[in-house]
Amino acid sequence: MGGKLAIYIPAYNEERSIGSVVLQAKKYGRVIVVDDGSADRTMHVAISAGAKVIGHGTNRGYGAALRTILESARLSGAEAFVIMDGDYQHDPSEIPLIAKPVVDGRADVAVGSRFAGKFVGQPSYRKEGVALLNGLAKMETQKNDVDFQCGFRSFSKKAALKMKVSENSYAGGTEMLSSAIRAGLKVVEVPVHVRYYKEEVGGALSQGAGLFAYLVQAIALRKPLFFFGLAGAALLLCSALLGLWVVDTFYASGVLPVGSALLTLFTGIGGMVMILIGINLYTLEAILKKRGIDG
Numbered sequence: 001m002g003g004k005l006a007i008y009i010p011a012y013n014e015e016r017s018i019g020s021v022v023l024q025a026k027k028y029g030r031v032i033v034v035d036d037g038s039a040d041r042t043m044h045v046a047i048s049a050g051a052k053v054i055g056h057g058t059n060r061g062y063g064a065a066l067r068t069i070l071e072s073a074r075l076s077g078a079e080a081f082v083i084m085d086g087d088y089q090h091d092p093s094e095i096p097l098i099a100k101p102v103v104d105g106r107a108d109v110a111v112g113s114r115f116a117g118k119f120v121g122q123p124s125y126r127k128e129g130v131a132l133l134n135g136l137a138k139m140e141t142q143k144n145d146v147d148f149q150c151g152f153r154s155f156s157k158k159a160a161l162k163m164k165v166s167e168n169s170y171a172g173g174t175e176m177l178s179s180a181i182r183a184g185l186k187v188v189e190v191p192v193h194v195r196y197y198k199e200e201v202g203g204a205l206s207q208g209a210g211l212f213a214y215l216v217q218a219i220a221l222r223k224p225l226f227f228f229g230l231a232g233a234a235l236l237l238c239s240a241l242l243g244l245w246v247v248d249t250f251y252a253s254g255v256l257p258v259g260s261a262l263l264t265l266f267t268g269i270g271g272m273v274m275i276l277i278g279i280n281l282y283t284l285e286a287i288l289k290k291r292g293i294d295g
Contacts, residue, residue: 063172228278
């Protein structure tokens with residue numbers, strides 16, 4: 001692949017592993033490490049191993065590192081690009097595998113899949129959490145065969161020009177793929193092995209919570225009828241069940257549980273309001289799309 005391929009490694013405090021990852025990745029193309037404000041010697045080790053380093057100076061987040069990668073790729077003379085982690089989660093020997101669909105012109109973006117490939121040493125909560133987040137991402141994009149959270153991926157110059165990342169957090173990885181799908185780029189999966197090392201549960205949960213919040217917001221913005229309609233239907237169901245309990249209690253004891261009755265009323269009103277919001281937003285979105293096409 002040689003000069004055709006540029007390999008980007010976003011890194012934050014990876015001095016113990018970044019040197020070995022760079023040395024192995026160099027076999028397949030030019031290596032650029034995006035050092036996201038590391039407090040250790042990540043930058044110096046990467047340079048010593050032969051990588052070019054783009055430094056942020058301060059820690060901005062994974063999404064910010066991806067944005068820097070896209071900006072650099074747009075100016076690069078390479079034809080294809082790979083992104084991989086610097087902590088040995090991703091196997092550098094699989095770089096040709098992940099890059100091949102793009103290099104061969106069969107895809108604009110290739111994404112590693114841990115489900116089609118293999119999780120190695122992953123905690124059970126991680127696999128289940130990834131499956132849940134992938135499910136939400138698929139609801140937002142309507143694409144069913146992508147491991148949205150896998151950071152091992154490749155893309156073409158065409159894709160670099162069309163993909164966007166505005167999130168600074170870990171959600172930037174999902175946003176990047178979502179933007180590729182919405183731009184009509186061809187996205188394929190490639191089975192890969194991903195190895196997990198000991199990690200802080202709190203950090204993983206924090207990342208997952210942030211990504212969950214991003215996906216819920218994205219679904220609400222892009223599919224308002226589905227999101228608000230589903231929430232409204234759930235509230236109406238709760239109102240109906242609570243109302244049945246209020247009626248049953250009244251007939252059994254002759255006493256009206258006023259607090260529960262009011263809660264039934266407010267829950268029902270809230271459900272109808274949510275459904276109306278979904279309908280109005282859906283209608284507004286359809287009108288704006290039509291005007292955009294007509295105008």
